[in-house]
Amino acid sequence: MASNITNKTDPQSMNSRVFIGNLNTLVVKKSDVEAIFSKYGKIVGCSVHKGFAFVQYVNERNVGAAVAGEDGRMIAGQVLHINLAAEPKVNRGKAGMKRSAAEMYGSSFDLDYDFQRDYYDRMYSYPARVPPPP
Template sequence: MSLKIQTSNVTNKNDPKSINSRVFIGNLNTAVVKKSDVETIYSKYGCVAGCSVYKGYAFVQYANERHARAAVLGENERVLFPTKISHYS
């Protein structure tokens, strides 16, 4: 049995170390993607200290800058749960 630690919702600290450890996730289908999904995907890069999900975007706060950089490199241009687009003839 694994123990899931709840991360903070705080990702907006203004200290320089914190800013450099934050990752922005844009164009996010938040109708489908939940905070727990974002945490699961991004936790493989390091200790997630905080996660905030808003309509269409999210922020992940890491414990250090190295983990944030790894997440950016690993997830850049990845599409998470794309919105289905219908085409009519």
């Protein structure tokens, strides 16, 4: 059985850690994670948290094989998202920060709400569009 600790502060061990996301931890236990990932190499640490886990190998060569072999695998009704723990996740926003319309919609055009409101008023103001009766 591997340790509960994965060393996230040691720069040399960063490349030997695997992040396992979208893990159904209500069903999948630490022993299950160890059994699945031990076929790729010797595990020195495994920590399971709510919805995700980390596995640390002795050798960083094992990480690539584990990522390639297990990413996208369905376990307990959920598809796993597996990557090198040291890799930054792309498009990960900071919690609590508002995103601009450009970030949300992939455009450099910021929405002008006054313009949209005026346009809506002009398009749907029925009394102004209908001529008075003769």
